[in-house]
Amino acid sequence: MPFARLAAATTPTARIGIGLAAVGRPGYITLGRESDLPPSRSVEALRERTFELLDAAYASGVRYVDVARSYGRSEEFLADWLHARPDNRDVVVGSKWGYTYTADWRTDVEGPHEVKDHSVAAYDRQRAQSAGLLGDRLDLYQIHSVTPESPALTDKELHARLAGLAAEGVTVGLSVSGPGQAAAIRAALEVTVDGEPLFRTVQATYNLLEPSAGPALAEAHDAGLTVIIKEGMANGRLAAPQAPAPLREVAEGTGFDCDAVALAALLREPWAGVVLSGAATSVQLVSNLHAAAVDLDADRLERLTGLVEEPGEYWARRAALPWH
Numbered sequence: 001m002p003f004a005r006l007a008a009a010t011t012p013t014a015r016i017g018i019g020l021a022a023v024g025r026p027g028y029i030t031l032g033r034e035s036d037l038p039p040s041r042s043v044e045a046l047r048e049r050t051f052e053l054l055d056a057a058y059a060s061g062v063r064y065v066d067v068a069r070s071y072g073r074s075e076e077f078l079a080d081w082l083h084a085r086p087d088n089r090d091v092v093v094g095s096k097w098g099y100t101y102t103a104d105w106r107t108d109v110e111g112p113h114e115v116k117d118h119s120v121a122a123y124d125r126q127r128a129q130s131a132g133l134l135g136d137r138l139d140l141y142q143i144h145s146v147t148p149e150s151p152a153l154t155d156k157e158l159h160a161r162l163a164g165l166a167a168e169g170v171t172v173g174l175s176v177s178g179p180g181q182a183a184a185i186r187a188a189l190e191v192t193v194d195g196e197p198l199f200r201t202v203q204a205t206y207n208l209l210e211p212s213a214g215p216a217l218a219e220a221h222d223a224g225l226t227v228i229i230k231e232g233m234a235n236g237r238l239a240a241p242q243a244p245a246p247l248r249e250v251a252e253g254t255g256f257d258c259d260a261v262a263l264a265a266l267l268r269e270p271w272a273g274v275v276l277s278g279a280a281t282s283v284q285l286v287s288n289l290h291a292a293a294v295d296l297d298a299d300r301l302e303r304l305t306g307l308v309e310e311p312g313e314y315w316a317r318r319a320a321l322p323w324h
């Protein structure tokens with residue numbers, strides 16, 4: 001169980017992980033990409049940015065890295081970095097299969113830059129690709145963005161394949177997405193192979209605007225799964241300057257920036273194992289990591305509860321974010 005290694009880590013930031021969705025490919029949905037990324041988003045420029053972020057994260061005590069087959073070259077960049085930093089054996093690596101990157105390193109493609117396929121054939125193909133890049137450094141393999149209607153929740157042949165992967169020593173998990181996250185999580189908790197629960201981790205969107213998966217995530221934690229929080233910054237909506245006024249006011253009182261406060265609120269959840277930073281620059285990363293030091297008392301937390309949006313509206317707005 002790779003997360004036992006994280007539990008044993010003693011750095012103050014060990015519960016914060018870094019995701020490479022924003023830097024593994026030129027196009028993504030977070031808001032400030034024009035100013036965050038190097039003017040040329042060439043493969044070499046983004047490889048360099050990824051190395052810079054991973055070096056800064058490791059030096060600051062981050063020990064979990066989140067990638068996916070569909071995040072462009074994120075697995076390749078991470079594999080190269082791990083190869084170049086052989087002493088960093090305590091880094092825990094999670095990847096995902098189930099989406100294929102289709103934008104061919106372009107930003108001007110209409111609509112999403114990835115196509116979903118949760119079939120056994122897609123698993124077999126992507127598992128081989130991840131193994132080719134990450135080899136035995138892959139600790140966790142997650143089904144990418146499961147929704148309640150996903151065939152991955154009922155496909156017995158797929159479940160047998162994933163149980164085989166677990167038998168090889170790779171932890172099996174899933175990520176969930178959309179307004180039905182709670183239902184998908186609860187359905188996943190029921191999936192067993194030979195009487196044993198299949199999924200050992202669950203990654204879900206949870207933030208000050210969209211906390212509706214919270215009770216289901218608490219149930220997952222109680223059932224023994226490690227919970228990984230993604231999109232804690234609501235894709236950048238909770239960072240200054242676009243952060244909502246109550247968050248800006250609370251942040252001012254703490255002396256930290258909005259992003260650190262937004263992530264600090266998530267770290268307080270007793271069921272949250274890992275909170276992901278999606279930083280695109282080292283400056284953002286350092287600010288995100290301040291989350292571990294923010295003092296969020298009950299009064300401040302109470303003032304942040306008013307930010308919650310209706311899940312359907314939140315997800316409609318997220319779906320409308322342009323890839324750029």
Ligand SMILES: NC(=O)c1ccc[n+]([C@@H]2O[C@H](COP(=O)([O-])OP(=O)(O)OC[C@H]3O[C@@H](n4cnc5c(N)ncnc54)[C@H](OP(=O)(O)O)[C@@H]3O)[C@@H](O)[C@H]2O)c1
Pocket residue numbers: 018019020021022030031032033036066067096144145175176177203229230231232233234235236237239240257259276277278279280283284285287288
């Ligand atoms: N279905 C899935 O499994 C799934 C889906 C999404 C994400 N993830 C994982 O979760 C990770 C995080 O998610 P995410 O990046 O999509 O969303 P996020 O964490 O909600 O947002 C990250 C973005 O917030 C902005 N930001 C952060 N700190 C900032 C600061 N100090 N100042 C200004 N802006 C700041 C940056 O975007 P801008 O500066 O560009 O605004 C950054 O790219 C990903 O890397 C990925 O590993 C998984």
